[in-house]
Amino acid sequence: MDLILYAVPFFFLLIALELLADRWRGRRSYSLADAINSLSTGVLSTTTGLVTKGLGLLTYAFAWQHLALLALPAERAWVWLLAFFGYDFCYYWLHRLGHERNVLWAAHSVHHQSEEYNLSTALRQTSTGFIFAWLFYLPLALLGVPPLVFATVAALNLLYQFWVHTRHVPKLGWLEWVLVTPSNHRVHHAQNPLYMDRNYGGVFIVWDRLFGSFQEEDEREPVIFGVTTPLRSWNPVWANLQFYAQLWADARRTRRWRDKLRLWFMPTGWRPADVAARYPMGKPDLGQFSLFHVPLGARQQAYVVAQFAVHVALGSYLLAFGASMPLAGLLLGCAWMGWGLFVLGTALEARPQAMRLELLRLGLNVPMVALAAPWGLLPASAWAWPALLVYSVASLGGLAWQRGAGLRLGAAAR
Incomplete structure (x- = not known):
């Protein structure tokens, strides 16, 4: 269970x-x-x-x-x-x-x-x-x-x-x-x-x-949540890659091979001396702390929420039936989920390319559904094509609804 x-x-x-x-x-x-x-x-x-x-x-x-x-x-x-x-x-x-x-x-x-x-x-x-x-x-x-x-x-x-x-x-x-x-x-x-x-x-x-790692919450010191190297992004894929990318950049920049290897297993925040000198990273002033925010119109928010609900539904389906799926079907489902959540992240950040990526995502649903039944992602394909048609028309309608209000996905960069 x-x-x-x-x-x-x-x-x-x-x-x-x-x-x-x-x-x-x-x-x-x-x-x-x-x-x-x-x-x-x-x-x-x-x-x-x-x-x-x-x-x-x-x-x-x-x-x-x-x-x-x-x-x-x-x-x-x-x-x-x-x-x-x-x-x-x-x-x-x-x-x-x-x-x-x-x-x-x-x-x-x-x-x-x-x-x-x-x-x-x-x-x-x-x-x-x-x-x-x-x-x-x-x-x-x-x-x-x-x-x-x-x-x-x-x-x-x-x-x-x-x-x-x-x-x-x-x-x-x-x-x-x-x-x-x-x-x-x-x-x-x-x-x-x-x-x-x-x-x-x-x-x-x-x-x-x-x-010796306990600390009591002190009412005189209100908690400020987050990390000292802020993500500054709403993209779940980048959230998983951000610190790896930072470590990889430091490993690539340092001149000593020993530092390229040990960097990964050193205490958190440790950086090679030559990299720290050439590429300093300051810590934020918590006295000036403000939440990361990207303004979005109401219709943009509604579209993202609706699309996220679709991803939650598919994620629940995979969680319920993934154990009985062949590996190819499971990988296909994971790829569709990862790509879709990445695109939603660009929409939440109002990226200029968000609209194009969303149209590409909707277009890729056709080959995804064509592969879903043969690869074991769906038990049968009889209902898949009508469901895809309804979903795609509704999604395109949602995109047109945003444009009609003058709210383009990705109209302004962060």
Whole structure:
């Protein structure tokens, strides 16, 4: 049973309730572009994860089958409790090193790029974390935690972390000493020097208290959310590539081969001396901090929301049926999702090429649907062509609707 799939409707319901709480309390913790950007990175992560998460699961299963020191019974409650606590302990170190080493931060930084803080931020997840994450959970396989138990507690750990991404819940008394709470996790998402790189636990804050990485939220120091190298983009594909691109640029520019290699595994923010001298990077003045914003007309926003809803629907379809699809069909679905979310990002940024890219995306739907049934993306193609026709006509109508109001996608650059 895929717990994340069943939780998706509740995620959106709770986001809607948080929006109502914002309105009731006179707060503003959401902006449309930021929320869609966060949700887009989540959709992209879950979609690509259908292909990539197999690396970690297969590696874990192999280590458990051939290298486990114990044979822990999956039917015993104490094994589940051990696995739940053990998973969070391993997560703590993955998360901590994800902030402390360049190549791991390149993956994890996606989750921190939002300058807002709300429940949609919880769904803002990386698409590249699979590269190294599996290494941190191998101790559980060696201990003998069965794969089914491991996969279940991993999902429960992730589900717990959803609710702590909110500004509406204050400090919770003695629970602040034991659990990761919204207050504790707000600190984690801060870019203030006082708070930065603190509170790494997923469920339990005790690890941070034990290993010296805890910081309490201080009402005298309001949290400023985001990262010190701002994304300044609404594009989920670029969100996943930004820090990798920065590391690659520094590796290419430095003259020493040793620095080209070690740069990736040095502490976060470390740069070769010759590159730092020739290409200095200043940190933003938090006293002058302002949210990233690109003005969009109401009709542009409505079109983007409608198209994003289509991508959520397809992403849910892939999540529900991806396990039974052949690899070719799954890759086709992932490619369509990634390309579509990239194009929506250019629209949110009002890029000059956004209209052309959107027309190209709609045109490519024809060969995509032609390949969908033979490659296993769709169970049958009888309804695919009528659905494509309706969708394409409606999309073209939406584009014409924008133009009729004098609102062209990409009319002005950032």
